Each structure stands twice: as structure tokens, then as C-alpha cells.
Amino acid sequence: MQIRDILTQKTDTIYSIAPNDSVAVGVAKMVELGIGSLVVMKDGEMVGLLTERDVVHGMVKQGCDLKDADISTIMVTEPVVASGDDSLDYARDVMTKSHIGHLPILDGSKLLGIISFHDVARASLKEAKFENSLLKRYIKHWPETN
Numbered sequence: 328m329q330i331r332d333i334l335t336q337k338t339d340t341i342y343s344i345a346p347n348d349s350v351a352v353g354v355a356k357m358v359e360l361g362i363g364s365l366v367v368m369k370d371g372e373m374v375g376l377l378t379e380r381d382v383v384h385g386m387v388k389q390g391c392d393l394k395d396a397d398i399s400t401i402m403v404t405e406p407v408v409a410s411g412d413d414s415l416d417y418a419r420d421v422m423t424k425s426h427i428g429h430l431p432i433l434d435g436s437k438l439l440g441i442i443s444f445h446d447v448a449r450a451s452l453k454e455a456k457f458e459n460s461l462l463k464r465y466i467k468h469w470p471e472t473n
Contacts, residue, residue, distance in 0.1 A: 330418050330432055331411035333450050334440045341440060343368040344377060344398055350385065351394035353377050364429035364441060367402045373438050375402035378429055408433050415454065418447050 343366040344353050353365055357379065367375035377398055385393050385401030393401070408431045409418055422430055422444050430447075432439045 328415040328450060328454050329411065330409055330413050330415065330442060331439075333415070333418075333442050333446050334411060334432060336450075337440060337442070337446065339440070341366055341438060345369065346374055346397065346399035346402065348398050349394060350382060350396050350398060350401060353398050354382060354394075363443060366431065366438065366441065367398055372436070373431065373433075375399070375404045376406040376429065376431060376441075377402045378427075380428065406431055410434060411439055415447065415450055418442065419451060422447060 342356065342360055342362055344356060346367050346369055357363065357365060364376060364378040366373050367377055375398075381401050381403060382393070385396070389396060389400065406429075407421055407425045407427055409421065411432055411434055418430060422428070428444045430442050432442060
């Protein structure tokens with residue numbers, strides 16, 4: 328399975344925020360939308376990624392009164408990315424090794440979407456269930472030997 332297959336099961340909406348918006352605005356947006364990350368966009372291009380984890384790290388780094396700080400002070404400016412043609416295994420591996428929960432998917436410089444570790448886990452389970460059903464069907468119809 329390719330990452331592109333995961334994206335087809337998600338909405339095309341990419342939630343974003345500007346680098347000069349406040350952290351309070353970013354957190355409120357993530358809570359309102361029930362999401363864990365926002366793409367930081369400037370002039371139509373991705374310049375970073377803001378995740379729940381970045382907010383927590385920012386609180387430790389800059390203190391708990393972070394609400395008026397600009398997103399640009401805590402966002403990840405060079406997030407780990409993947410392409411739509413990469414495999415589900417690649418996404419799972421890079422997200423696990425990098426300790427990230429959200430992975431921007433690019434086609435060249437064009438942002439196709441964001442997948443979460445939850446999306447990867449759901450796709451992995453779906454793929455495993457399909458493979459298990461094929462194996463069970465094969466075993467059930469095992470050719471007899473003479």
C-alpha cells in the first residue's frame with residue numbers, strides 16, 4: 328500500500344495557520360477542529376508544521392505563558408516529509424524512528440496532505456486483515472496431496 332492510498336480516504340482539506348499567528352490561535356484551532364497538527368503556510372507554501380508536541384516543547388523552552396508568542400517561534404521549520412509514492416511501511420518506519428505523529432506528504436513542492444500515525448495504524452490493520460483473510464481462504468482450500 329502507498330501513502331497516496333491513505334490520502335484518498337481522507338478529506339482534501341489541509342488545515343493551516345500563518346507563522347505570525349499566535350500560539351493561542353493555533354491551539355484554539357487544533358482544539359476546535361479536533362486535530363493534532365497545522366501546516367504553517369506563508370505565501371501559499373509550507374514553511375513549517377505545528378503539532379501538539381511542539382506546543383508542549385515550546386512551553387518547556389519558553390515558559391508556560393506561550394499564548395502570545397508567534398507560531399514561528401515553536402514550529403518545526405524542516406519537518407520530516409514523504410511522497411505519495413512512498414509505501415505504508417516507509418511511513419510507519421520514518422514516523423517511528425523520528426518520534427513524530429504527523430507526516431506532511433509532498434509531490435515535489437506541492438503539499439498533498441498530512442497523515443497521522445493513527446492513519447498509518449488504521450491502514451496497517453486494514454492491510455493485515457485483508458492478508459489474513461486471503462491466507463485463511465488459501466488454507467481452507469489447501470490442495471490435497473496423493
